[in-house]
Amino acid sequence: MKNALMSVPEAAGRIRAGAVLMIAGSEQALKALPAGSWIGGTSVYFVAADGGRMDKDNVFVTELDMARDSRCQYLSTGDLHNLTKDRFDSGLSLIILPGMSAAHQEFALHGASYRGLFDAPLMGWISGVHLDDLGTGVPKVIDGGTGRMYEDGAVLLHVRLPAGQVADLDIVNLFVQDRSAPRITFAQDGFSAHHAFVDGQKVDFADWVARNGIDTQLPLVADYAGAMINVSFQSVDAENGRVDFYAPVIAGMEYRQAKSPGAYADVFAASVTGDGTAEISCNCILNYLYGKLEGHTTGSFTGPATFGEIAYILMNQTMVRLSVRAEQASQVA
Amino acid sequence: MTTPSDDVLTRTILGDKELKGASLATRILVTHLRREASVDPACLQDKVTELRAFFAKNPFAVNDLRTL
Structure with a gap:
């Protein structure tokens, strides 16, 4: 896995080179990218290697360099229940849904009942808009295979992994229940x-x-x-x-x-292990805002700040992480 | 490890045991099945069958069986 904030021409170069990518960026930036093996969604907030930032010009690119095969897919809201049908036998699926869309609602309310949902890692996020545009801007997703942009439905990137490799999907949630709070x-x-x-x-x-x-x-x-x-x-x-x-x-x-976790970036650094540079991750825009991540890092974990996170099901105020490793070493899926 | 008996799977769904060390997939699925069985107790056997099928199909979940 390779993660980087890069310019549109740099991202276009990776696409033309045949890389399999998940991309976050402004609508304008995403529209400027050529067709290829990628999916994208709108977000202009990123937790980059040098800290959290808002950036409308560059895009955050995750390259799945271990992919042996891939296919992009757009599903309408009515077809979302079929999202596991076209995945590879041995692999993982990435998904992006537009925030506040019918698809967002459908997936959040019914996704856990989709057939086979828990049989293979499904990782992704909800797209959004600049916070100044809340209520007027419309979150989008884009199927890089066709270049089409959507305000509803979902884009998926199904990835086949090499033989003997499996994906581990997990979450980092710094919030725990305050046991003294009412039920x-x-x-x-x-x-x-x-x-x-x-x-x-x-x-x-x-x-x-x-x-x-x-x-x-x-x-x-x-x-x-x-x-x-x-x-x-x-x-x-x-x-x-x-x-x-x-x-x-x-x-x-x-x-x-929840109990207050304290200063988010500090607590994150103290409690999260692993090499984020080798993983795909996304973190919630609310952690970015409330946790004051602008200008601060979450160690080696970088990715878009998103408007909902998906680790099989929809989550909030959570970092989702996915890594790939040799099958015998896998503890979680 | 062999797939557990219906009794174990039933207890897992009807109980509230924390599945410490289990994969995220297993934890969410079990919680989802617990809720469905709670809403409609008549579907309990279907949920047991669903959980059995999940463990039978997914090698990654085999390690989770010891947490039941």
């Missing part, structure tokens, strides 16, 4: 909620968040058999009794608010 559950799945049950008591959730001075920079955290999975607050509208999230809350799952 929160919801009656319905969704990206928004009017009511919640707080320690079993039904409440107007927006009102409860406001009255209790909840720090909405700290996500709700669910315990998935020991894996901490976040749902981040997007907005709290106490007047209309509505809380919006960046990923769906799931009915019946028990959430607690």
Whole structure:
């Protein structure tokens, strides 16, 4: 794996050389790239080797130099449930969905039920826009095979690995449940909620968040058999009794608010091992913002700052990492 | 390691045991199956079958069996 922030001409050179790539950048930059074996999505925030930065001119390129074969694919929202059908027998799939699109909603709500989803690594992210353009800009994805750009649906890059090689997909989540915080559950799945049950008591959730001075920079955290999975607050509208999230809350799952991890970059450096230069990774735009990553690094782990992260399912405020190694050494998939 | 019995898989789905050291795929899948079985207890046997098929199909998950 090779990760680098590079100019559009440099990225075009890698594409023309036949490299298999995943690319993040501004819409203008992505549109300027030639067709080839790549997929892309809009984000202008990056955690580069020299620190976090906003950059509309350059693109962040991850090269899958171990790929033995690849195919790009666009799937409409209605076909998303087929996303595992065209993958290679031995490999991995990368995916990018446009933020706030119907595909984003569909995948977040139903992806875990797609046939065979957990049989091979599915890693990716949600595209976004410059934060000044929230509400007006439209996140996009691009199928580099055709050069077509989309506001809905998903682009996938299926990759075949060499014999004896497997991909490890995992997450780095610095947030853990605050065990002293109340237990929160919801009656319905969704990206928004009017009511919640707080320690079993039904409440107007927006009102409860406001009255209790909840720090909405700290996500709700669910315990998935020991894996901490976040749902981040997007907005709290106490007047209309509505809380919006960046990923769906799931009915019946028990959430607690997270403890503050402390200074993100420092805690990250102290707790994450491995060589990020040999992995694909992406980190959440909220970690970039709340964790004040602009100008700061996350060690050797570089990649786009994204508007939702995918490690099989949608995640928030999480770094997703994928590496490739010899089969006998693999501990996770 | 052989695939565990239906009893073990059933206990895994009905329980809330932390699968310490298991792969991310196994942890998310088991949690997903637990939730589905909780919402619709009549589908429990289907979820056991689904979990059995996952372990049978995926060599990477074999190491996870010891966490059940």
